[in-house]
Amino acid sequence: MNYMLHAIGLAELAINNDEVPVGAVLVNNEQIIAQAHNTCKANNHSLQHAEMLVIQQAIENLKTPYLETCTLYVTLEPCPMCAAVIAQARVGKVIFGAYDPKSGGIEHGPQIFKHSHFQPQIIGGVLESQCAELLKNFFLKKR
Amino acid sequence: MNYMLHAIGLAELAINNDEVPVGAVLVNNEQIIAQAHNTCKANNHSLQHAEMLVIQQAIENLKTPYLETCTLYVTLEPCPMCAAVIAQARVGKVIFGAYDPKSGGIEHGPQIFKHSHFQPQIIGGVLESQCAELLKNFFLKKR
Numbered sequence: 001m002n003y004m005l006h007a008i009g010l011a012e013l014a015i016n017n018d019e020v021p022v023g024a025v026l027v028n029n030e031q032i033i034a035q036a037h038n039t040c041k042a043n044n045h046s047l048q049h050a051e052m053l054v055i056q057q058a059i060e061n062l063k064t065p066y067l068e069t070c071t072l073y074v075t076l077e078p079c080p081m082c083a084a085v086i087a088q089a090r091v092g093k094v095i096f097g098a099y100d101p102k103s104g105g106i107e108h109g110p111q112i113f114k115h116s117h118f119q120p121q122i123i124g125g126v127l128e129s130q131c132a133e134l135l136k137n138f139f140l141k142k143r
Numbered sequence: 144m145n146y147m148l149h150a151i152g153l154a155e156l157a158i159n160n161d162e163v164p165v166g167a168v169l170v171n172n173e174q175i176i177a178q179a180h181n182t183c184k185a186n187n188h189s190l191q192h193a194e195m196l197v198i199q200q201a202i203e204n205l206k207t208p209y210l211e212t213c214t215l216y217v218t219l220e221p222c223p224m225c226a227a228v229i230a231q232a233r234v235g236k237v238i239f240g241a242y243d244p245k246s247g248g249i250e251h252g253p254q255i256f257k258h259s260h261f262q263p264q265i266i267g268g269v270l271e272s273q274c275a276e277l278l279k280n281f282f283l284k285k286r
Contacts, residue, residue: 046208046232047199056190065189080255081231084224084248089189103260105227110253112223117246 003027003073004097004127010037010050011075011134017042021134024050024074026058026067026091033070034058050074051082055089066090075131077124080105083112086120093121097131146170146216147240147270153180153193154218154277160185164277167193167217169201169210169234176213177201193217194225198232209233218274220267223248226255229263236264240274 003025010023014037026034036053040046051074058067071093078086078096083105086094096106105112106122113119146168153166157180169177179196183189194217201210214236221229221239226248229237239249248255249265256262 040208044206044208045202047202047228059188059190063187065183065187079227079231080253080258081224081227084222084227084253085190088222088224109258110223110227110255112253115223115252 003032003071004075004095004131006032006035007073007075007097008127008130008134010035011131014038014050015134015138021138022050022074022076024054024072026054026070026072028058028067028070033061047081049079049082051078052085055085055091059089068092071095072120073126075127076100076135077104077106077108079103080110080112084116087112087116087118090118091120093123095123095126097125097127098135099124099128146175146214147218147238147274149175149178150216150218150240151270151273151277153178154274157181157193158277158281164281165193165217165219167197167215169197169213169215171201171210171213176204190224192222192225194221195228198228198234202232211235214238215263216269218270219243219278220247220249220251222246223253223255227259230255230259230261233261234263236266238266238269240268240270241278242267242271 007023011021014021019038034054034057039048075097077100150166154164157164177197177200182191218240220243
């Protein structure tokens with residue numbers, strides 16, 4: 001299964017709810033253990049980014065604080081908050097789609113993993129143009 | 144009312160539960176709208192830092208994404224995750240006790256607010272020795 005395509009599907013669902021189209025899937029042993037898109041708008045909640053939601057779901061469902069064996073697929077480079085959440089929850093691997101020069105926290109801004117005690121494996125730019133296109137179209141329509 | 148003393152009281156409660164003694168209080172219009180200590184151990188949850196908990200409580204209770212008019216009192220310099228949560232939720236002012244050279248995220252490490260779109264007012268070192276002493280004694284007993 002292509003988990004990034006699944007995350008893109010979640011991001012497309014977000015658009016229907018007028019949410020910024022970012023989707024995330026958390027995978028453990030080739031199984032999806034949590035999935036989400038942003039719900040900041042629907043829930044009037046500034047912290048409900050897709051990555052934050054799937055990591056919280058996984059911790060609560062698995063009743064474990066750390067997710068070293070998990071891989072996070074997310075359509076956009078995580079922001080500093082989500083990158084720091086990834087470090088705190090020790091998510092073993094992060095695969096993201098589009099880069100985010102303005103608000104990203106891995107390759108950009110505070111570059112969280114250059115300072116964190118825990119560093120996940122990182123692969124960026126997976127299905128990059130498809131992930132970026134969703135965001136570009138969403139924000140173009142907002143103008 | 145001395146809100147930092149109140150936060151220290153919460154940190155002391157944490158010790159009774161064998162939690163790292165950090166307490167946080169969120170104040171709006173001279174009223175405490177949320178209070179917490181770390182519950183990482185009790186809930187087996189790596190993200191349940193005191194600051195994260197009070198900010199989530201406030202967003203959910205007030206049904207507002209942003210907390211510009213609020214002041215966060217916390218006994219320890221927030222970590223990168225909590226500092227980024229503060230920026231994301233736009234908490235107007237942060238007053239913290241002890242500095243945390245090893246794991247802090249404001250004055251140390253990724254220095255979150257040097258990169259964030261939103262910067263709160265910051266006052267560090269309030270009742271510093273009292274806040275630091277709690278942590279020092281807690282970890283001494285752990286050896």
